[in-house]
Amino acid sequence: MILSGILLFFFFIFAFSFLSRFSVYYPYLFEMDISVGFELGFWEADEFMPAILPAEAKRKWAEVSAARNPREKLQLMQEFLSLVPKHKGTAKLCAQVKKQMAVLRREIEEGKRRKTGRGGPKFFIEKEGAAQIVVLGLTNVGKSSLLAAVTNAKVEVSPMPYTTKEPVPGMLPCGDIQFQLVEAPALMEGAADGKAWGLQTLALARNADGLMLMVDLTQNPCRQLSTIMGELEKTRILVSMPKARVEIERKFIGAGLRIIVFGRLLDCTFKDVEELLKSYRVTDAIVKIYGEATLDEVEDAIFESTAYKPAIIVANKIDAEGAEANLKLLEAYVGGQLPIIAVSCRTGQGVEKIGETLFKTLDLIRVYTKEPNEKDFSKKPFVLKKGSTVYDLAKSIHSDFSENFAYARVWAKRLVFSPQKVGATFPLEDGDIVEIHTK
Ligand SMILES: Nc1nc2c(ncn2[C@@H]2O[C@H](COP(=O)(O)OP(=O)(O)OP(=O)(O)O)[C@@H](O)[C@H]2O)c(=O)[nH]1
């Protein structure tokens, strides 16, 4: 009797610890099948432990956040690390901070090079068109060939590996809009740990509006995808909508702290979040919490926010022998989580589907505007996110427009009376024509 009681007790302890493991991992599964996540190497057992920090370290991080000068920031980060007790629970945090330090060091180096006129790759590409899409892939998958096939960019295509050494932009026409494709220098295993220009390439991806993950169907496409996903994940760039997302937008001193929860707090209250943020001296910011978030995730966001990027997979070289079979393997591996387009940059097969797939995946709409006194509407649409309102449109035309907004008239097939007079909160859809009237 006593023995069975003890056994039952241990069983519960075991079951509880097993389940709690998953409750820790769960927010990172992002609606993905558990087995897929493990195969893709998205997380490791000891990751995502809460960071229990002494008050002086938290104060130091507040100084890091406030610093604008990269050198000063780097110095403060070093000091911060020396204040963090080293154990399992802080290992992930330390690695994250070290990564940020590596990026800063490169930035300082680049700045020096530019000043001394010695050149070096330029990694920032000004956004143009409806959205900036960064093309990521291992070497020789055909990234330059794609740009040559669908854009006006001048690129070098070569069977030699690592030919493209700095980002190259090109415009991809899609109906009456254009996407900006940016070929990134090839990714490789270890990019997120600072190998070659990996960190800069990943920073380019973080700044993009969407990603194109390109694989070569003459090689193992699942392994290639797993490498790309692994490097993205290490720098906290996600291609599936996360269960929870925390955005911290720092404001000027005196602005105060505003916490907006769009979903639900799982293991804490508003007050806990506020206290946590204040302990890091985050006192002037707008903090937006989407989905179901834990206090740990809010703490994580203080150090580095997780970025979500809509993505499509472009599987190249479908013309080659054995490519069809590899495509089937890839499709099974991805299991419908991301759209896959099979193309051949050599023959042009499938490339016409890229623009439309991007448009759908990025959840965009095109809205045409009309001057009140004119008969015709603009031929060039404004590109907005799905769910945008007349107010968002007015804001994107001109800030004055949103301030002096009176009403709008909207022409659309779905309306019973078209044009219809509407207010600022009217939700727009693809193809709407809008005439804005100001006060
Ligand atoms: N069979 C076949 N070969 C292709 C295709 N697209 C590109 N290639 C070949 O693949 C090789 C690499 O092409 P690139 O476009 O330079 O590849 P990349 O990804 O830009 O490579 P790096 O910039 O060096 O990392 C070249 O020899 C191309 O001719 C395709 O659709 N089919």
Ligand SMILES: [Mg+2]
């Ligand atoms: Mg290239």
